[in-house]
Amino acid sequence: MTEKREYKDDYPEKKLYIPGPTGVRDDVIEAMCEPMFGHRMDRMTDLYTTIVEDTKEFLGTENDVIILTGSGTEFWEASTLNLVDENILVPTCGSFSERHANVAERLGKDVDRLEYEWGQAIKPEDIREALESSDKHYDVVATVMNESSTGVRNPIEEIGDVVAEYPDTYFVVDAVSSLGGDYVDIDEHNVDVLFASSQKAFAMPPGLAICTVSQDAYDREVGKDSASWYGGFQRCIDYYDRKGQTHSTPAIPIMLAYRKQMKYMLEEGHQGRSERHREMAEYTREWAREHFGMFPEEGYESQTVSCIENTQDIDVAATIEQVSEQYDMVFSNGYGSALGEKTFRIGHMGEHDVESIKALTDAIEDVAGL
Numbered sequence: 506m507t508e509k510r511e512y513k514d515d516y517p518e519k520k521l522y523i524p525g526p527t528g529v530r531d532d533v534i535e536a537m538c539e540p541m542f543g544h545r546m547d548r549m550t551d552l553y554t555t556i557v558e559d560t561k562e563f564l565g566t567e568n569d570v571i572i573l574t575g576s577g578t579e580f581w582e583a584s585t586l587n588l589v590d591e592n593i594l595v596p597t598c599g600s601f602s603e604r605h606a607n608v609a610e611r612l613g614k615d616v617d618r619l620e621y622e623w624g625q626a627i628k629p630e631d632i633r634e635a636l637e638s639s640d641k642h643y644d645v646v647a648t649v650m651n652e653s654s655t656g657v658r659n660p661i662e663e664i665g666d667v668v669a670e671y672p673d674t675y676f677v678v679d680a681v682s683s684l685g686g687d688y689v690d691i692d693e694h695n696v697d698v699l700f701a702s703s704q705k706a707f708a709m710p711p712g713l714a715i716c717t718v719s720q721d722a723y724d725r726e727v728g729k730d731s732a733s734w735y736g737g738f739q740r741c742i743d744y745y746d747r748k749g750q751t752h753s754t755p756a757i758p759i760m761l762a763y764r765k766q767m768k769y770m771l772e773e774g775h776q777g778r779s780e781r782h783r784e785m786a787e788y789t790r791e792w793a794r795e796h797f798g799m800f801p802e803e804g805y806e807s808q809t810v811s812c813i814e815n816t817q818d819i820d821v822a823a824t825i826e827q828v829s830e831q832y833d834m835v836f837s838n839g840y841g842s843a844l845g846e847k848t849f850r851i852g853h854m855g856e857h858d859v860e861s862i863k864a865l866t867d868a869i870e871d872v873a874g875l
């Protein structure tokens with residue numbers, strides 16, 4: 506039984522180095538403090554068309570963009586309902602890809618997992634082999650770009666090129682913890698559906714899911730007997746085309762924050778943001794290898810979250826607690842009971858830079874006596 510813990514007014518401010526949510530700029534937070542307006546007013550059309558078109562420009566995609574109230578999880582469900590009649594292939598390499606498979610199962614789909622040990626990356630040749638050798642037709646191959654539980658960045662570009670060889674198989678990418686911090690050319694690599702959450706590398710408050718949809722994926726849903734209502738591609742995109750608005754009442758304050766932050770993102774650019782994240786990831790890896798080890802298979806380390814192997818057997822939970830108390834910085838333990846103390850994770854995403862990551866690693870060195 507969970508008991509009520511009364512929310513207080515005076516929590517100390519903590520700098521976040523977790524794999525999301527990430528810190529949000531002050532003026533982006535302030536952008537939310539506007540008197541409320543109606544979601545059918547012209548002002549809403551101005552706001553929604555601005556954030557949708559700015560996002561398309563930032564991502565450099567010709568595909569449609571949906572920005573929906575909810576979190577990335579919504580598009581695990583919606584993409585499955587919209588595209589899969591029967592069979593879906595889900596390579597699993599950690600907790601989030603396993604959850605993607607689980608969602609599809611709960612929706613009654615026939616799920617084939619291609620299982621990798623945690624820490625290993627999904628290999629394009631295995632996808633080809635699975636598509637070629639199976640006597641089933643897969644409607645979708647669903648791949649996580651950045652497996653947040655293990656810090657693995659999967660080669661989705663090469664996987665997309667493989668899936669492109671199978672024209673009736675749609676390629677769905679969970680880019681929740683990497684989009685905005687790790688460049689991906691969506692159109693070049695046949696990504697039919699790619700989704701993310703606002704609270705990760707976009708450095709916005711949580712509450713919005715972003716999804717890109719190819720014309721093929723849209724047409725596929727139109728030709729299907731059933732699909733998601735809330736996350737239906739057709740409903741969301743047609744509403745946008747007709748009215749420049751969302752089909753139901755959105756989280757307007759978060760969209761105001763989105764508008765402000767997306768302007769910063771456009772200034773820096775998709776590639777520029779990716780480059781800054783690459784520098785942070787390289788710094789963190791170097792530090793980790795000096796003191797510990799990296800958990801992911803070499804060559805597939807994430808650009809937004811480093812999963813570090815606890816080779817020194819430090820007390821991860823106590824170190825996190827002390828760094829938080831003494832430095833007001835929060836990083837993450839390993840994922841779940843299997844990796845909880847065996848690894849720890851540093852989220853270097855959003856608005857951080859090498860200097861701010863170094864402040865954290867200095868704090869860890871101090872507290873853990875490295």
Ligand SMILES: Cc1ncc(COP(=O)(O)O)c(C=O)c1O
Nearest residue numbers: 576577578601651653681682702
């Ligand atoms: C890779 C990945 N996919 C999906 C999710 C779920 O996203 P959300 O919590 O925004 O629904 C997460 C959350 O951490 C994630 O890291």
